Amino acid sequence: MSSMLAFTTILGTCTAGILQMSWWACVAGTCMLALVSMSNHAVAFRTLGGGASAPTILVMSSLVNASITSAAALAIGRLIGWVWGV
Numbered sequence: 099m100s101s102m103l104a105f106t107t108i109l110g111t112c113t114a115g116i117l118q119m120s121w122w123a124c125v126a127g128t129c130m131l132a133l134v135s136m137s138n139h140a141v142a143f144r145t146l147g148g149g150a151s152a153p154t155i156l157v158m159s160s161l162v163n164a165s166i167t168s169a170a171a172l173a174i175g176r177l178i179g180w181v182w183g184v
Contacts, residue, residue: 104134108171115175116184127168128161135160 107130114123136157 100134100137104131107131107134108167111168111171112175112178115172115177116179116182118176118179118184121172124165124168124172127171128165131164131167132160135164 107127111123111127114127
C-alpha cells in the first residue's frame with residue numbers, strides 16, 4: 099500500500115509540473131514522500147543498530163530523499179509540459 103501511495107504522490111507531483119503549478123506542489127509531494135518513507139523505518143532502525151543518532155539519520159535521509167525526488171518529478175513534469183506545449 100505504501101509503495102502505491104509513493105507512486106501516486108510522484109505521479110501527482112509530475113502532473114502538477116505539467117500543469118505549471120507552483121513549487122508548493124513540490125513541498126506537498128515532499129511531505130507525503132517523507133511520511134511514506136518514515137513509516138518504513140522499523141527495519142532501517144534495526145539495521146543501523148538502534149544507536150542514538152539512528153533516528154536523526156533516518157529522518158534527515160528521508161527528508162533529503164523526498165525533497166530531491168519531488169523536485170525532480172516537478173521539474174520533469176514542467177519539461178514534459180514544455181515539450182507538449184501545455
